[in-house]
Structures are given as C-alpha cells and as structure tokens.
Amino acid sequence: MNVFSDTTPLQTTLTADALALLKRLIATPSFSREEQQTAALIEAFFREKQIPYERLENNIWAKNRFFDPAKPTVLLNSHHDTVKPNPSWTLDPFTPVERDGKLFGLGSNDAGGCLVSLMAAFVYFYDRPDLSHNVVMAASAEEEISGRNGLELLLPHLPPISFAIVGEPTEMQLAIAEKGLLVLDCTAHGVSGHAARNEGENAIYKAIQDINWLTTYQFPKESPTLGPIKLSVTIIQAGSQHNVVPDVCTFTVDVRVTEQYTLEEVIDTIRTSIQSEVKPRSIRLKPSSIPADHPIVRAGLALGRHTYGSPTTSDQAVLNCPSLKCGPGHSGRSHSADEFIYLREITEGVDGYIRMLEQVL
Numbered sequence: 001m002n003v004f005s006d007t008t009p010l011q012t013t014l015t016a017d018a019l020a021l022l023k024r025l026i027a028t029p030s031f032s033r034e035e036q037q038t039a040a041l042i043e044a045f046f047r048e049k050q051i052p053y054e055r056l057e058n059n060i061w062a063k064n065r066f067f068d069p070a071k072p073t074v075l076l077n078s079h080h081d082t083v084k085p086n087p088s089w090t091l092d093p094f095t096p097v098e099r100d101g102k103l104f105g106l107g108s109n110d111a112g113g114c115l116v117s118l119m120a121a122f123v124y125f126y127d128r129p130d131l132s133h134n135v136v137m138a139a140s141a142e143e144e145i146s147g148r149n150g151l152e153l154l155l156p157h158l159p160p161i162s163f164a165i166v167g168e169p170t171e172m173q174l175a176i177a178e179k180g181l182l183v184l185d186c187t188a189h190g191v192s193g194h195a196a197r198n199e200g201e202n203a204i205y206k207a208i209q210d211i212n213w214l215t216t217y218q219f220p221k222e223s224p225t226l227g228p229i230k231l232s233v234t235i236i237q238a239g240s241q242h243n244v245v246p247d248v249c250t251f252t253v254d255v256r257v258t259e260q261y262t263l264e265e266v267i268d269t270i271r272t273s274i275q276s277e278v279k280p281r282s283i284r285l286k287p288s289s290i291p292a293d294h295p296i297v298r299a300g301l302a303l304g305r306h307t308y309g310s311p312t313t314s315d316q317a318v319l320n321c322p323s324l325k326c327g328p329g330h331s332g333r334s335h336s337a338d339e340f341i342y343l344r345e346i347t348e349g350v351d352g353y354i355r356m357l358e359q360v361l
Helices: 009-026 036-048 108-126 151-157 203-216 263-271 295-302 343-360
Strands: 054-056 059-063 073-079 097-099 102-104 134-140 163-166 174-178 180-189 230-238 248-257 277-280 307-310 323-325 340-342
Touching: 009 036, 009 102, 009 108, 009 343, 036 059, 054 151, 059 151, 073 108, 073 343, 102 343, 108 134, 108 340, 108 343, 134 151, 163 343, 174 295, 180 203, 180 263, 203 230, 203 248, 248 263, 263 277, 295 307, 295 323, 295 343, 340 343
Parallel strands: 073 134, 073 163, 163 323, 174 307
Antiparallel strands: 054 059, 059 134, 097 102, 102 340, 174 323, 180 248, 180 277, 230 248
C-alpha cells in the first residue's frame, strides 16, 4: 500500500502521537497478565486527549463523545500484552530504535502498531456528531495467552456490538475469516510390564495408532475461505525407564477449526475415532468471520486490498459478532527476534483505518 499524500493535518498529528505512544509501549514491559504499566500509558493517552475512559483489570476502553444507545456500535480492538522476547534478540527488546525506516522493539509489530493506529483513528472520529454508528475503542490484555481477563472479560461491559475491527498485523489486508483453536490433551492407557518379557500392554503403541489416525484423517467439509481443519500433534510424553513397558502415554493435539464445524462436533468426531481419552482444554476459541459483502469489507476492497482467511487465532475468537482482522505490520515478524514495524506502516495504518471507517460511519 502506498502512503497517501492527501492526509489531513489532524491525521498527521494523530500519526505522530501514535508513533510516540508506540515507543512508550515498547519501552514498558507488558507480558501477558503483567500489563499494568502499559494500561497506565493508554490511560494517560486518553487523558491527554481529554477523552473519558474506563478500566477493568488491564483492559481500557472508551466511547465516542456523542455515543447514542439507539445507534449500532463498531468495536475497534487490539491488545497491548506481548510474548516474552526469545533468546535470539540482538537488540534490547525494550529500547525503541528507529533505523532504516523501521521501528524495532518488542510488541512493535504484534500488535503495538495496530493498537496505536486504531487509537488514532478512534480519536479522529471521537468528536464527530454526525456518525451513523457509535465507536468504542478497547485496548485489551492477555491476548497472547488467550486469557479470560482480556477482551472476554470486557465484553459484558460493552454495548452490543454490530461489527468489530480487530487489529493484528495483516499488511492492512482483510482477513474476513479466522480459524478457531482447540487444544486436546489425550491419554492412551496400557498395562505396565517388564520390557524383557512378553507382558504388559504398551501405551506408546496405542498412542501411535491414534496419532496415525490424527495425521491422516481429513474432515469432509472444507471451508471456502479457510480450507481444511488442521490437526497437529505437538507434544508427547511417556515412560519412566528403559526396561518398563509404559502404561500411560499422553499427547497434545493442536486443532485449527473452521466455520464448517462446531468445536463440539470436532471433539465428538475425534473421541469416537481414537482409543485414547480426549479432554479439551477449552471450547472458547471459536472460528470467526465477516460476510465478504459487509460494508467495512467493501470499504477495504475499494482501497485496493484483498480478502483472505487467516490460520492464526486472535481475540476475534471470543467475539459473537461479525469481525474483520486488519492492521499494519506483517504476521511473519510476530514473536520474532528483533521484531520491527516499518514507520510508513504506522502512517498507512492510521490512514487506512480512517478511510475504511469513513465509508461506513
């Protein structure tokens, strides 16, 4: 996307404010469940703009000045928690560094750039009395761990949401569908015995049979946007010593679910097809989507963007309304060493959000 040359002076100011806030967020550790200090920075931003806000745990949200309960409400949401820096960082992850047109720092790409761009867009529309929709901005916590004290905790305190824009790095392309997530803890049971004798029932061998099924089975219905459901065995544990036949083998399955099946249907299919005991950790993180002809999607298409289905999970999973995932930055930089976002991407994010919302609001 090109940087637009006809941005208003207000947009230019808001973009500079967004960049300054992003640098402060980078410099402030905000690991999941430890976001108190970045929540305080977001509070300070709203105070500087003389915008009333509310706080619940480490979630901050605000409504547009002329909020009208009779109007539908648009939710703008992104998160301010980060993962911990991996050991391969060569820079200080908490020192924002501008170099070669990039801003380096932990959380710069995921999802600080999206968050500050959405906040700038919210400020742009905050004082407008002529909007067809209300606008609510929510900076949420615990997204990186799918925690219950993030957006999910906040939703009951928000007005009914007509549709949402969830800020995640998509290069401002339009993720109109997102896979849900199931994590299954499975246990294969056998009978212990001495490895030197023909006794016992090896739980590992039972688990292997089940894992073979999981790696070859294909759910019949395929999503036109998201493709097939994806099953991945990611952890396996068994045995205590070399000469004992293990009576228990546990393994974990990561399941990326599409809108073609409910999470309960996926669990039932797996349970009836394998021998191992199957326990889901949660059935909260559901697939999400927005119609391809929704006005906010059409607004993005009019700006030259394209639609796609996202395999990764975000806070969209806890929303019960149409939601679009869209934001500056590139998903491939998320959680990487020496994470960065291009400075131009902040400009494009602020401008892009404003242009899209202008067509809808």
